[in-house]
Amino acid sequence: MIYMDHSATSPVDPEVLEAMEPYFTDSFGNASTLYSLGREARTAMESARKQVASIIGATPDEIIFTSGGTESDNIAIKGTVFKLKKKGNHIITSAIEHPAVDETCKYLEKNGFQVTYLPVGEDGIVSVSDLKDAITDKTVLITVMHANNEIGTIQPIKEIGEVAAEKNIYFHTDAVQSVGKIPVDVKELKVDMLSISAHKLYGPKGIGALYIRKGIRLEPIIHGGGHERGIRPGTENVAGAVGLGKACEIAERYLEKNSRSLTSIRDRLINGVLSEIEESHLNGHPTIRLPNNAHFRFTGIEGESLVLHLDFKGIAASTGSACSSKKLEPSHVLMALGMDEVQAHGSLRLTLGKENTAEEVDYVIESVKGAVGTLRSLSPLWCQTEE
Numbered sequence: 429m430i431y432m433d434h435s436a437t438s439p440v441d442p443e444v445l446e447a448m449e450p451y452f453t454d455s456f457g458n459a460s461t462l463y464s465l466g467r468e469a470r471t472a473m474e475s476a477r478k479q480v481a482s483i484i485g486a487t488p489d490e491i492i493f494t495s496g497g498t499e500s501d502n503i504a505i506k507g508t509v510f511k512l513k514k515k516g517n518h519i520i521t522s523a524i525e526h527p528a529v530d531e532t533c534k535y536l537e538k539n540g541f542q543v544t545y546l547p548v549g550e551d552g553i554v555s556v557s558d559l560k561d562a563i564t565d566k567t568v569l570i571t572v573m574h575a576n577n578e579i580g581t582i583q584p585i586k587e588i589g590e591v592a593a594e595k596n597i598y599f600h601t602d603a604v605q606s607v608g609k610i611p612v613d614v615k616e617l618k619v620d621m622l623s624i625s626a627h628k629l630y631g632p633k634g635i636g637a638l639y640i641r642k643g644i645r646l647e648p649i650i651h652g653g654g655h656e657r658g659i660r661p662g663t664e665n666v667a668g669a670v671g672l673g674k675a676c677e678i679a680e681r682y683l684e685k686n687s688r689s690l691t692s693i694r695d696r697l698i699n700g701v702l703s704e705i706e707e708s709h710l711n712g713h714p715t716i717r718l719p720n721n722a723h724f725r726f727t728g729i730e731g732e733s734l735v736l737h738l739d740f741k742g743i744a745a746s747t748g749s750a751c752s753s754k755k756l757e758p759s760h761v762l763m764a765l766g767m768d769e770v771q772a773h774g775s776l777r778l779t780l781g782k783e784n785t786a787e788e789v790d791y792v793i794e795s796v797k798g799a800v801g802t803l804r805s806l807s808p809l810w811c812q813t814e815e
């Protein structure tokens with residue numbers, strides 16, 4: 429199988445699995461206990477915390493472990509607005525956030541908060557001047573994702589961070605797709621909170637982290653035994669934390685090398701598809717995008733059929749995002765780019781990983797070309813556009 433759906437999830441790196449293994453067996457202790465078995469687990473958690481902090485330029489005491497990207501987003505957003513509800517009730521986000529942010533904002537809207545969803549251009553990028561215009565004296569939080577999970581577009585986080593800092597508004601970014609793929613430095617980006625998920629960077633599912641800048645106080649949304657500074661209580665997932673830490677360490681070590689080789693095979697894929705297949709288009713910004721993301725649309729094609737054809741050829745790909753592929757509604761991200769429903773349904777996302785090769789890319793280009801040809805020969809939509 430050729431796996432090209434790394435934005436949905438990634439395989440666990442063998443080195444990560446090896447690092448985790450002892451914490452399921454010999455070193456199974458509860459990290460909050462006092463005897464040596466517990467202290468061993470605590471030591472492992474704390475060195476994992478250092479590894480996570482290191483990849484984003486934070487200090488270990490600014491990192492809390494969570495159950496993943498979704499939980500980190502919820503804790504950051506609800507934790508901020510509940511804490512600051514006396515100050516204001518306005519949140520600014522973008523129209524293309526992951527559901528973990530988008531649905532959290534919609535929930536808050538139903539509960540007395542006001543949300544501005546910043547539009548994006550055809551290239552999938554928010555405008556900093558739109559952001560400035562949206563700020564009111566009731567704005568307590570800006571949450572804009574670093575890199576988009578569908579189209580890979582990278583947002584001007586540093587510029588947004590500067591605006592937020594100047595106006596004294598908390599700024600959270602969902603960096604689940606960017607950490608490990610492009611350089612992320614919380615100081616440089618001027619973010620107050622940042623979400624990470626392990627399974628998008630060769631770590632295990634069900635563990636993530638939230639960076640909370642020193643001095644920021646959040647209202648806990650989960651209550652319990654006071655673990656993770658009371659922000660995320662619950663017996664620590666020691667093996668998971670160790671896995672996330674190891675995944676971050678490996679990603680940081682090879683960041684430049686992996687980013688360079690991913691960009692090169694991504695561009696081979698993009699150029700190959702666009703030149704080999706007529707009426708094919710690249711969605712999102714041509715260059716301000718993740719090094720591993722290629723997102724196309726093909727006139728007269730239905731993305732779901734294309735994905736099934738590719739599956740038959742041993743290729744794992746996705747229509748838009750893993751989350752929306754089970755629904756029939758068009759992706760809110762593609763609609764925000766100004767596409768109509770038919771265009772949005774004709775999309776294909778290929779997200780590369782460090783194990784993909786140029787030969788695989790060539791096979792994928794040929795396979796997509798073949799599948800698009802077959803589907804078009806059957807499609808009434810395509811006949812109409814040809815006439």
Ligand SMILES: *Cc1c(COP(=O)(O)O)cnc(C)c1O
Pocket residue numbers: 435436495496497498499526528573575576577602603604605625626627628634635636
């Ligand atoms: C995958 C993803 C999430 C959710 O992370 P989980 O660990 O699966 O909960 C959040 N945001 C983005 C941008 C993602 O790609």
